Amino acid sequence: LSPPGVLPLCHRLPAWGRAARQRPGLPLAMCRAFSNNKILVELDESSGVATMKFKSPPVNSLSLDFLTEFCISLEKLENNRACRGVIVTSAVPKIFSSGLDITEMCGKSTEHYAEFWRAVQEMWLRLYGSNMVTVAAVNGSSPAGGCLMALSCDYRIMVENPKFSIGLNEAQLGIVAPFWFKDTFVNVVGHRVAERSLQLGSLHPAPEAHKFGLVDELVPEEKLQEKAAAVMAQWLALPDHARQLTKSMMRKTVLDRLAAHREEDIQNFISFISKESIQKSLRMYMEMLKKKKG
Amino acid sequence: LSPPGVLPLCHRLPAWGRAARQRPGLPLAMCRAFSNNKILVELDESSGVATMKFKSPPVNSLSLDFLTEFCISLEKLENNRACRGVIVTSAVPKIFSSGLDITEMCGKSTEHYAEFWRAVQEMWLRLYGSNMVTVAAVNGSSPAGGCLMALSCDYRIMVENPKFSIGLNEAQLGIVAPFWFKDTFVNVVGHRVAERSLQLGSLHPAPEAHKFGLVDELVPEEKLQEKAAAVMAQWLALPDHARQLTKSMMRKTVLDRLAAHREEDIQNFISFISKESIQKSLRMYMEMLKKKKG
Amino acid sequence: LSPPGVLPLCHRLPAWGRAARQRPGLPLAMCRAFSNNKILVELDESSGVATMKFKSPPVNSLSLDFLTEFCISLEKLENNRACRGVIVTSAVPKIFSSGLDITEMCGKSTEHYAEFWRAVQEMWLRLYGSNMVTVAAVNGSSPAGGCLMALSCDYRIMVENPKFSIGLNEAQLGIVAPFWFKDTFVNVVGHRVAERSLQLGSLHPAPEAHKFGLVDELVPEEKLQEKAAAVMAQWLALPDHARQLTKSMMRKTVLDRLAAHREEDIQNFISFISKESIQKSLRMYMEMLKKKKG
Numbered sequence: 001l002s003p004p005g006v007l008p009l010c011h012r013l014p015a016w017g018r019a020a021r022q023r024p025g026l027p028l029a030m031c032r033a034f035s036n037n038k039i040l041v042e043l044d045e046s047s048g049v050a051t052m053k054f055k056s057p058p059v060n061s062l063s064l065d066f067l068t069e070f071c072i073s074l075e076k077l078e079n080n081r082a083c084r085g086v087i088v089t090s091a092v093p094k095i096f097s098s099g100l101d102i103t104e105m106c107g108k109s110t111e112h113y114a115e116f117w118r119a120v121q122e123m124w125l126r127l128y129g130s131n132m133v134t135v136a137a138v139n140g141s142s143p144a145g146g147c148l149m150a151l152s153c154d155y156r157i158m159v160e161n162p163k164f165s166i167g168l169n170e171a172q173l174g175i176v177a178p179f180w181f182k183d184t185f186v187n188v189v190g191h192r193v194a195e196r197s198l199q200l201g202s203l204h205p206a207p208e209a210h211k212f213g214l215v216d217e218l219v220p221e222e223k224l225q226e227k228a229a230a231v232m233a234q235w236l237a238l239p240d241h242a243r244q245l246t247k248s249m250m251r252k253t254v255l256d257r258l259a260a261h262r263e264e265d266i267q268n269f270i271s272f273i274s275k276e277s278i279q280k281s282l283r284m285y286m287e288m289l290k291k292k293k294g
Numbered sequence: 295l296s297p298p299g300v301l302p303l304c305h306r307l308p309a310w311g312r313a314a315r316q317r318p319g320l321p322l323a324m325c326r327a328f329s330n331n332k333i334l335v336e337l338d339e340s341s342g343v344a345t346m347k348f349k350s351p352p353v354n355s356l357s358l359d360f361l362t363e364f365c366i367s368l369e370k371l372e373n374n375r376a377c378r379g380v381i382v383t384s385a386v387p388k389i390f391s392s393g394l395d396i397t398e399m400c401g402k403s404t405e406h407y408a409e410f411w412r413a414v415q416e417m418w419l420r421l422y423g424s425n426m427v428t429v430a431a432v433n434g435s436s437p438a439g440g441c442l443m444a445l446s447c448d449y450r451i452m453v454e455n456p457k458f459s460i461g462l463n464e465a466q467l468g469i470v471a472p473f474w475f476k477d478t479f480v481n482v483v484g485h486r487v488a489e490r491s492l493q494l495g496s497l498h499p500a501p502e503a504h505k506f507g508l509v510d511e512l513v514p515e516e517k518l519q520e521k522a523a524a525v526m527a528q529w530l531a532l533p534d535h536a537r538q539l540t541k542s543m544m545r546k547t548v549l550d551r552l553a554a555h556r557e558e559d560i561q562n563f564i565s566f567i568s569k570e571s572i573q574k575s576l577r578m579y580m581e582m583l584k585k586k587k588g
Numbered sequence: 589l590s591p592p593g594v595l596p597l598c599h600r601l602p603a604w605g606r607a608a609r610q611r612p613g614l615p616l617a618m619c620r621a622f623s624n625n626k627i628l629v630e631l632d633e634s635s636g637v638a639t640m641k642f643k644s645p646p647v648n649s650l651s652l653d654f655l656t657e658f659c660i661s662l663e664k665l666e667n668n669r670a671c672r673g674v675i676v677t678s679a680v681p682k683i684f685s686s687g688l689d690i691t692e693m694c695g696k697s698t699e700h701y702a703e704f705w706r707a708v709q710e711m712w713l714r715l716y717g718s719n720m721v722t723v724a725a726v727n728g729s730s731p732a733g734g735c736l737m738a739l740s741c742d743y744r745i746m747v748e749n750p751k752f753s754i755g756l757n758e759a760q761l762g763i764v765a766p767f768w769f770k771d772t773f774v775n776v777v778g779h780r781v782a783e784r785s786l787q788l789g790s791l792h793p794a795p796e797a798h799k800f801g802l803v804d805e806l807v808p809e810e811k812l813q814e815k816a817a818a819v820m821a822q823w824l825a826l827p828d829h830a831r832q833l834t835k836s837m838m839r840k841t842v843l844d845r846l847a848a849h850r851e852e853d854i855q856n857f858i859s860f861i862s863k864e865s866i867q868k869s870l871r872m873y874m875e876m877l878k879k880k881k882g
Contacts, residue, residue, distance in 0.1 A: 154493065174827040176834055187485045191775045192801060195838040199742065199831050200823065213486060235494065239468040239575075243493050246470050250489040281827075448787065481779045507780060529788065533762040533869075537787050540764050544783040 038066045040091060041073050048084035049232050050077050055091035059098035062145045066101070067119040074126050085133035085236055087228045088153065090140055094164070099144030105273050106282045117269045120145070121180075121262060128152040128184060129255050131244045133235040137228040139221060142166040143203055144177075150215070151184045154235065154247070157227050160218035162205040167214070171201030174281040176272070178265060183254040189213050332360045334385060335367050342378040343526050344371050349385035353392035356439045360395070361413040368420050379427035379530055381522045382443065384434055388458070393438030399567050400576045411563040414439070415474075415556060422446040422478060423549050425538045427529040431522040433515060436460040437497055438471075444509070445478045448529065448541070451521050454512035456499040461508070465495030468575040470566070472559060477548040483507050626654045628679060629661050636672035637820050638665050643679035647686035650733045654689070655707040662714050673721035673824055675816045676741065678728055682752070687732030693861050694870045705857045708733070709768075709850060716740040716772060717843050719832045721823040725816040727809060730754040731791055732765075738803070739772045742823065742835070745815050748806035750793040755802070759789030762869040764860070766853060771842040777801050 038056040043049075052073060054060040077083045090096045104116045127134065127149065134153040141164045142150055150156050150166065158164065168185055170177040177185075177198055186194045193212050197204070209215045219227045235243070258265060272278060332350040337343075346367060348354040371377045384390045398410045421428065421443065428447040435458050436444055444450050444460065452458065462479055464471040471479075471492055480488045487506050491498070503509045513521045529537070552559060566572060626644040631637075640661060642648040665671045678684045692704045715722065715737065722741040729752050730738055738744050738754065746752065756773055758765040765773075765786055774782045781800050785792070797803045807815045823831070846853060860866060 155490070171826050171830040171834055174830045176830050176837070179837060182837055187489070189486070190484055190778055191838070192777070195775070195835075196743070196804075198834045198838065199826070201826060201830075216490075238465050238493065238495060241571075242465040242468045242470050242495075246465055246492045247489075249470070249473060249476055250485070250492065277829075449784070481783070483780070484778055510784075532759050532787070532789060535865075536759045536762045536764050536789075540759055540786045541783075543764070543767060543770055544779070544786065 038063075038069050039073055041077070043077070043080070043083055045082045047229075047233070048082060048236065049087065049229070050083050050085070051087045051089065053089055053091040054097055057092050059095045060090055060092050060146070061098045061101040062120070062123070063101035064104055064116050064119055067116075067123050071119070071122050071126055074130065078126075078131060083132065084240060085135070085232045086130070087135045087137050087225075087232060088149065089137035089224075089228070093140065095140040095146075096136075096138045096142035096164075096166075097146030097149060098141075099146045099148075102282055102286055106279060106286065110270055110274065113270045113273055114266050117266045118262075121258060121265065124148065124152060124180060124184070125255060125258065128251055129248070131240075131247075133232060133243070135228050135232050135235075137224050138164070138166065138215065139224055140164055141203075143169050147214075148181050148184060151188050155217075155231050156215040157217045157219055157224060157231065158206045158209065158215040159221045159224055160206055161221065162207055165203040165205050166209050167201070167203040168198055169201040169203050171199060172203075173201070173285055175278065178269070180254065180258045180265075183257065187251075187254060332357075332363050333367055335371070337371070337374070337377055339376045341523075341527070342376060342530065343381065343523070344377050344379070345381045345383065347383055347385040348391055351386050353389045354384055354386050354440070355392045355395040356414070356417070357395040358398055358410050358413055361410075361417050365413070365416050365420055368424065372420075372425060377426065378534060379429070379526045380424070381429045381431055381519075381526060382447065383431035383518075383522070387434065389434040389440075390430075390432045390436040390458075390460075391440030391443060392435075393440045393442075396576055396580055400573060400580065404564055404568065407564045407567055408560050411560045412556075415552060415559065418442065418446060418474060418478070419549060419552065422545055423542070425534075425541075427526060427537070429522050429526050429529075431518050432458070432460065432509065433518055434458055435497075437463050441508075442475050442478060445482050449511075449525050450509040451511045451513055451518060451525065452500045452503065452509040453515045453518055454500055455515065456501055459497040459499050460503050461495075461497040462492055463495040463497050465493060466497075467495070467579055469572065472563070474548065474552045474559075477551065481545075481548060626657050627661055629665070631665070631668070631671055633670045635817075635821070636670060636824065637675065637817070638671050638673070639675045639677065641677055641679040642685055645680050647683045648678055648680050648734070649686045649689040650708070650711070651689040652692055652704050652707055655704075655711050659707070659710050659714055662718065666714075666719060671720065672828060673723070673820045674718070675723045675725055675813075675820060676737065677725035677812075677816070681728065683728040683734075684724075684726045684730035684752075684754075685734030685737060686729070687734045687736075690870055690874055694867060694874065698858055698862065701858045701861055702854050705854045706850075709846060709853065712736065712740060712768060712772070713843060713846065716839055717836070719828075719835075721820060721831070723816050723820050723823075725812050726752070726754065726803065727812055728752055729791075731757050735802075736769050736772060739776050743805075743819050744803040745805045745807055745812060745819065746794045746797065746803040747809045747812055748794055749809065750795055753791040753793050754797050755789075755791040756786055757789040757791050759787060760791075761789070761873055763866065766857070768842065768846045768853075771845065775839075775842060 038054070038060075040051075040053040040055050042051045042053075044051075052070070054066075056063075056066055060066070074086070077086055100120065105113065108116075134155075136150040136153040136156045138150050138156060138158040140159070143166070147166050147168050158166065168177045168181055170181075182194065182198060185198065189197070189212055196202075204212075204214060206215065206218055210218045217227070217231075332348070334345075334347040334349050336345045336347075338345075346364070348360075350357075350360055354360070368380070371380055394414065399407065402410075428449075430444040430447040430450045432444050432450060432452040434453070437460070441460050441462050452460065462471045462475055464475075476488065476492060479492065483491070483506055490496075498506075498508060500509065500512055504512050511521070511525075626642070628639075628641040628643050630639045630641075632639075640658070642654075644651075644654055648654070662674070665674055688708065693701065696704075722743075724738040724741040724744045726738050726744060726746040728747070731754070735754050735756050746754065756765045756769055758769075770782065770786060773786065777785070777800055784790075792800075792802060794803065794806055798806050805815070805819075
């Protein structure tokens with residue numbers, strides 16, 4: 001009974017799972033993942049709503065371990081009949097997620113790049129294609145991959161603090177958002193806004209993001225969880241089956257595009273990220289970040 | 295000289311006509327249809343504008359008979375050189391159309407479901423692909439199939455009464471709007487608004503519908519016909535041929551998608567609607583409606 | 589390293605160049621083009637920003653000579669490493685460009701129509717697919733092909749004078765905007781606005797055009813150049829390579845659609861424009877324009 005858009009994910013899961021398990025020396029990674037090191041998962045069985053709280057300081061960056069844990073946690077919820085909806089939010093103050101972990105893309109082997117990119121794809125395929133109602137409670141800044149996670153949910157509520165910003169700012173770092181980041185963005189804000197924002201690598205303060213629909217609603221920080229619960233209740237009032245089929249119908253084209261070109265997309269990522277010019281600009285960016293901290 | 299988007303309709307017309315005539319015991323249905331039982335058609339030859347007034351109380355539901363009559367009436371106008379535009383509106387107070395007639399989808403034979411669905415498709419192919427200028431004067435609530443009819447016109451004017459609502463609320467009934475309902479909706483309001491509205495099965499009060507473009511204009515009830523005539527005159531000021539080719543260019547992709555998958559879409563509908571779970575929820579819905587009336 | 593969307597243009601350039609050179613009796617046209625008769629090109633090497641000023645009175649109409657000169661000038665800038673961005677604007681008061689030159693479409697040979705249409709296509713393929721940052725500083729009215737040029741840039745700033753209007757008004761003349769005009773328009777304003785505006789052949793006063801995103805910003809006439817320079821600086825702050833790949837990703841689908849159907853599109857144009865009914869309405873339109881002047 002699962003909708004078409006979700007099928008490829010299920011078919012692909014064993015393959016991805018295998019790849020993960022074959023990582024040399026990492027049989028324990030899977031266990032660690034299950035123990036929820038980086039993401040706190042709480043399921044309220046009475047409401048059927050789970051909360052996934054990112055707690056990977058300092059900035060919830062999307063490392064291979066984080067992504068692996070995220071996918072496994074999401075899959076467990078997806079297969080749990082007691083769970084119908086998930087709220088994703090952050091346990092780290094001022095940041096939702098800083099996006100892909102640059103250390104995973106810098107000075108590593110081709111095999112590592114492939115494994116990392118497959119995990120990024122898997123996160124998106126599972127979240128964007130989830131049968132559950134997904135609500136992003138964005139309680140901090142959310143650049144790049146963090147923005148993608150929010151965009152992949154069914155609804156986005158953001159704290160109204162103008163110091164928090166959100167956007168696909170890859171171009172600022174000299175890299176390019178992959179086509180499926182772009183597709184997800186266009187589905188939310190339309191072609192024109194996406195074209196301009198992606199080319200400028202814009203990070204939009206919360207009020208601006210709300211103005212053109214990148215986030216659906218702004219609330220004071222203290223009202224965020226309450227609001228997320230209320231929105232979730234509204235979406236869960238619908239019969240699951242019809243809602244799931246409708247969601248799949250809306251997202252299938254874009255999900256299928258990656259599913260059909262997954263290996264090609266990995267090869268593109270590897271060849272792009274392996275370029276000396278790209279490696280150099282990523283190293284410079286990391287130096288800058290270190291200096292900022294120090 | 296007919297634009298490409300309209301060709302498949304013409305090609306398919308004889309086949310559909312045949313099917314309708316072959317309905318056992320219903321040779322008279324075609325005649326009744328011509329006699330305009332359920333739709334009042336008036337053509338003002340001086341302006342070239344026809345009005346189709348739905349008068350099928352209590353709620354102008356889209357039964358097989360209604361749809362058959364609608365298609366035949368529209369085809370007659372389409373072939374009448376004196377007619378260049380059509381205003382669709384309701385003669386029943388407070389309701390434009392309640393959408394597909396649930397009794398046609400409940401406890402009937404597979405053949406009946408097929409015939410009914412083909413008539414729903416035909417209505418949309420003809421209205422969305424019409425060469426005439428089509429204006430919806432929405433003078434009452436317009437859920438589901440009623441909303442589709444409005445969406446298929448060139449322009450939508452709605453009475454500003456917030457008690458009147460419009461939307462594709464199929465998900466509320468546990469059913470799924472077909473892909474071509476969705477395509478038509480996305481073409482009007484964009485992907486994001488459609489995704490959210492379809493998943494929630496939202497019925498939008500007129501002012502909200504106007505805010506995000508589901509309807510183009512709101513007017514007081516007493517100004518509706520006057521406004522519809524004025525809009526029609528504005529559209530008819532353009533040369534027909536260029537306007538028709540432009541309309542076809544805008545709608546062809548979406549019309550062709552159904553034309554190419556019509557039988558498949560009928561089979562999908564039959565297998566979905568024949569499920570015991572769906573039949574059960576439709577029966578419950580009809581019980582609820584009966585109780586409301588009683 | 590050039591992005592995929594731009595490749596077909598390069599591949600096609602020699603073919604087009606050859607065709608141009610083969611025009612009987614027009615070997616000098618190419619030289620004239622280089623001498624910038626109709627377009628004033630200034631490159632500020634310190635900022636890397638060129639300005640192309642249309643100076644072809646009375647209305648900067650897009651004749652074959654104008655288009656040829658435009659393409660050659662743009663190509664020279666594209667190949668000049670000192671140039672990273674182009675501002676297109678008008679040196680003629682009150683008009684940006686009046687669009688395609690009707691005299692090129694009226695009473696000419698099939699060969700001429702083919703050559704002219706190829707030049708229109710080339711202009712769009714090069715401008716919409718340009719690797720440079722392109723800003724339209726719209727300092728006057730901009731109907732039809734003039735609007736297309738503005739739509740093909742990365743950003744549109746328009747003088748806030750409500751007497752200046754912009755739009756794809758082809759339908760008003762009884763002709764149809766080609767599918768790639770439509771695609772470009774939809775990418776900027778979305779499907780619904782485009783459908784209505786194209787069918788009505790609307791010319792939108794600057795404030796209205798700004799309201800629904802046809803132009804990005806309005807400024808007083810005296811601030812236009814300053815604003816264009818500021819916007820350009822903002823876009824040039826991004827690393828070229830990532831910005832170019834992103835731009836190509838956003839525009840590739842639409843560029844490829846014409847590149848794949850270019851000859852077919854030329855044949856369509858020729859058979860449409862050669863119709864006696866179309867020729868007649870163009871002649872009437874030219875008569876009307878002449879009377880206005882006289």
